[in-house]
Amino acid sequence: MSQFLSISRAARLVGVTRTALQKKIKDGELASFDGTVTPDDLLRVYPQTQFEDNSEYERITQIKEKAFGKRVFERALPDKEVLAARIADLSKQLAEVDARLKRYDELLQKLSDKLGESVSRHGQEVRAALEDFRDWLTAQLDQGVLEIGEPNPLAARDNVLRVMAAHVQVQPSGHEFFLEGHDTLLEAALRAGVAFDYGCSNGNCGRCKARVVSGQIKKVRSHDFHISEPEIAQGYLLMCSNTAVSDVVLEAQVAGGVQDIPFQQVATKVKSIEPLGADHLLLHLQTPRTHRLRFLAGQHATLHIGKSLSADLPIASCPCDERNLHFHVRRLPGNVFSDYVFGKLKPHDTIDLEGPQGEFILSEKSARPLIFIAFDDGFAPLKSLIEHAMALETGNLMHLYWIASSLDNVYLPNIGRAWSDALDEFRFTPMVVGMDLGNLHERHDERLHHVLQGVVNDHPDLLGSDIYLAGPEIVVTIAERYFLAQGLPKTRVFAGIVG
Numbered sequence: 150m151s152q153f154l155s156i157s158r159a160a161r162l163v164g165v166t167r168t169a170l171q172k173k174i175k176d177g178e179l180a181s182f183d184g185t186v187t188p189d190d191l192l193r194v195y196p197q198t199q200f201e202d203n204s205e206y207e208r209i210t211q212i213k214e215k216a217f218g219k220r221v222f223e224r225a226l227p228d229k230e231v232l233a234a235r236i237a238d239l240s241k242q243l244a245e246v247d248a249r250l251k252r253y254d255e256l257l258q259k260l261s262d263k264l265g266e267s268v269s270r271h272g273q274e275v276r277a278a279l280e281d282f283r284d285w286l287t288a289q290l291d292q293g294v295l296e297i298g299e300p301n302p303l304a305a306r307d308n309v310l311r312v313m314a315a316h317v318q319v320q321p322s323g324h325e326f327f328l329e330g331h332d333t334l335l336e337a338a339l340r341a342g343v344a345f346d347y348g349c350s351n352g353n354c355g356r357c358k359a360r361v362v363s364g365q366i367k368k369v370r371s372h373d374f375h376i377s378e379p380e381i382a383q384g385y386l387l388m389c390s391n392t393a394v395s396d397v398v399l400e401a402q403v404a405g406g407v408q409d410i411p412f413q414q415v416a417t418k419v420k421s422i423e424p425l426g427a428d429h430l431l432l433h434l435q436t437p438r439t440h441r442l443r444f445l446a447g448q449h450a451t452l453h454i455g456k457s458l459s460a461d462l463p464i465a466s467c468p469c470d471e472r473n474l475h476f477h478v479r480r481l482p483g484n485v486f487s488d489y490v491f492g493k494l495k496p497h498d499t500i501d502l503e504g505p506q507g508e509f510i511l512s513e514k515s516a517r518p519l520i521f522i523a524f525d526d527g528f529a530p531l532k533s534l535i536e537h538a539m540a541l542e543t544g545n546l547m548h549l550y551w552i553a554s555s556l557d558n559v560y561l562p563n564i565g566r567a568w569s570d571a572l573d574e575f576r577f578t579p580m581v582v583g584m585d586l587g588n589l590h591e592r593h594d595e596r597l598h599h600v601l602q603g604v605v606n607d608h609p610d611l612l613g614s615d616i617y618l619a620g621p622e623i624v625v626t627i628a629e630r631y632f633l634a635q636g637l638p639k640t641r642v643f644a645g646i647v648g
């Protein structure tokens with residue numbers, strides 16, 4: 150049985166984020182060896198670990214499930230052959246440990262017998278020492294020194310986790326994720342926010358080709374794309390057609406920026422239309438299973454209804470579910486697109502998407518606190534960025550301000566509250582300022598500066614943070630200028646224009 154747990158596995162066992170565990174290690178509260186920890190050390194630091202589903206990990210999972218297009222997250226058992234292979238692997242390890250214990254037992258008995266023989270062959274002094282040692286050994290054996298005490302519950306839980314999920318590590322990017330249920334390697338990676346290159350999702354294009362460095366995989370879907378014998382011998386496979394049986398190390402390319410995401414055209418269907426407060430609605434579009442929209446969190450797309458209606462809108466959902474796309478549409482009387490969506494659009498109608506566009510994306514490598522400021526409808530791209538950060542478990546401190554012209558413009562307040570209730574490192578501050586943020590005049594500058602000063606006051610460490618601003622151009626421009634004037638470098642202020 151495994152004595153050491155990777156940080157990801159350990160974090161999941163005790164139900165905290167990877168970052169929280171890394172902090173314990175950094176602060177010297179938890180011993181680690183070569184990026185691993187032992188179940189005993191882990192239990193010492195987290196003695197109160199609950200073994201029900203109420204951990205932070207579970208809470209985050211629930212938030213993700215709600216956020217990601219209300220998809221039914223498959224908490225199913227893995228494919229039965231995968232399950233059988235994992236159980237067989239655990240049984241083999243158990244049998245090896247069992248055999249080793251028996252050998253130790255026999256060895257101790259032989260040692261005791263050997264001592265008995267040696268005692269008679271030596272002089273008085275050596276004999277006395279040997280007798281002492283033999284008596285001590287006999288007493289230890291009588292006291293049941295080989296009996297195994299209470300098993301560590303975390304080690305037991307880890308065995309269950311090993312049956313239910315495989316851990317995947319990606320080279321050279323260093324991303325990690327767990328693969329559960331019937332997921333392929335590609336599906337599990339996307340859920341975890343890892344932006345692998347891919348195209349068709351069904352084995353035709355070959356773009357999801359990767360190499361297995363170590364671990365056992367299993368083909369779960371046939372594919373038309375040909376992989377040559379020499380490539381197969383080197384471990385190449387299609388991530389959309391294979392799952393992980395054991396923990397796996399994978400060599401695959403992850404999108405490094407918007408330049409790695411192609412421009413696409415996808416025909417989607419309206420899955421649902423839900424009101425969000427008085428003046429907004431949530432438009433949920435679904436792509437075909439085999440033709441999803443690849444995008445990075447924070448980007449936007451153009452929606453075409455028929456030949457004459459179109460609008461450019463930020464994608465308000467996370468790329469971890471590229472099939473289910475959310476858009477927030479504002480009621481704009483007289484605007485033909487808005488009028489049609491509010492008055493005539495129905496579930497199952499077709500909407501053609503083009504995109505993605507935009508460079509307002511998350512700086513994933515940053516470990517700095519993240520301050521998100523949504524002005525009115527600027528919430529949509531920030532929601533995508535925040536959900537992506539959660540999927541990646543970046544662990545950065547996050548503070549979302551939703552600065553709105555009116556109360557109606559804070560059209561999804563519950564989601565911000567749910568995030569702050571669930572995550573220690575998340576804060577949510579909604580603010581209604583009573584001025585039209587899309588039509589500011591110079592005389593408003595001072596009032597807006599006053600609001601932004603509140604953000605500065607909340608964050609004495611502002612200069613060590615990244616700030617993401619999204620909303621109408623005029624207010625974002627004023628806010629960007631304001632934060633640059635505070636001394637923040639341009640590379641840490643990210644601006645997304647909405648509307």
Ligand code: FES
Nearest residue numbers: 348349350355389
């Ligand atoms: S995504 Fe096209 S073959 Fe896997």
